[in-house]
């Protein structure tokens with residue numbers, strides 16, 4: 001068997017959700033909202049399931065969805081995308097990532113990865129034959145620096161894999177950092193896969209910038225998005241990939257033998273949702289921001305050290321002040337003894353580089369957050 005997968009533990013999100021179920025815990029681990037998602041979008045999917053086409057859609061995605069994606073990103077991010085040659089629909093961002101890495105990496109190519117990184121990245125890069133070159137981002141701002149990029153890029157760099165906004169730190173790279181990375185991609189003739197699944201989940205009046213829209217990056221970027229995050233429907237697994245035609249030609253070859261297509265009823269509904277007006281997007285952000293603030297102030301009130309959250313469904317605490325230095329052991333005790341599931345952020349590092357940060361998902365009803373806070377109030381100054 002292939003050792004990359006044979007030696008891999010089960011993903012922390014699955015492990016924590018299972019522990020939460022077994023221990024009747026409040027699950028603030030895996031990132032999914034309590035909110036059931038917009039009713040009109042779900043109704044559209046239901047209607048398409050009953051009355052619509054349920055056979056294979058075109059492998060690049062329904063034309064109506066690709067058209068809606070082009071219009072959506074023109075309106076929100078100033079991108080000019082050709083729906084026929086530069087957009088592809090996948091079964092979630094996960095398929096998009098796997099396909100892009102398989103399609104673009106040749107064995108021995110170097111791939112620049114930024115830690116902390118989403119847990120799927122490293123095994124997929126390795127399986128594609130890529131050699132990881134890590135840039136470890138430093139708290140509290142997790143910025144890109146010239147020094148770190150200079151150490152990571154080389155003439156063998158094939159691509160950089162960026163996640164912006166960044167899960168799990170809940171930070172957003174400023175345009176200045178995107179331009180710095182862009183300059184390295186150009187200097188070393190490298191591509192950028194930009195995982196932007198959290199692009200709409202940004203707070204305090206922020207607006208997302210895609211690296212694809214920065215100077216020199218239009219032809220070098222593979223932008224990846226997810227309807228799951230845009231519509232609070234994480235189980236849907238409808239992803240979007242955007243890239244220039246010379247890249248898309250190859251990306252589509254990987255997609256055709258991974259999943260080939262994505263359920264057509266969900267595509268019809270995603271097309272409807274992308275055309276929703278600003279009120280939906282602003283409302284979604286405002287609701288999540290309110291939950292963030294409620295949970296953050298509850299945690300601070302318990303004396304916990306809360307780190308800021310500029311976007312995503314997540315906020316982090318530093319368990320160092322509790323005298324704790326092992327996030328995995330802490331999270332195990334939290335779920336087993338206190339009935340609250342969270343994610344140890346060391347799962348986002350290749351070698352457990354950081355072990356004092358714990359991630360909570362706040363995209364929950366007030367009652368869920370309050371129940372978690374009530375349980376967390378049992379944490380003494382020395383931790384659970």
Ligand code: PMP
Nearest residue numbers: 092093094118163167197226228
């Ligand atoms: N990338 C990042 C950074 C994520 O946080 C997630 C899941 N939340 C994904 C990719 C996977 O997205 P999907 O569920 O659309 O496959």
Ligand code: GLN
Nearest residue numbers: 011013014029030031167
């Ligand atoms: N992206 C989600 C998170 O970070 C989980 C996705 C998954 O379960 N694989 O929590």
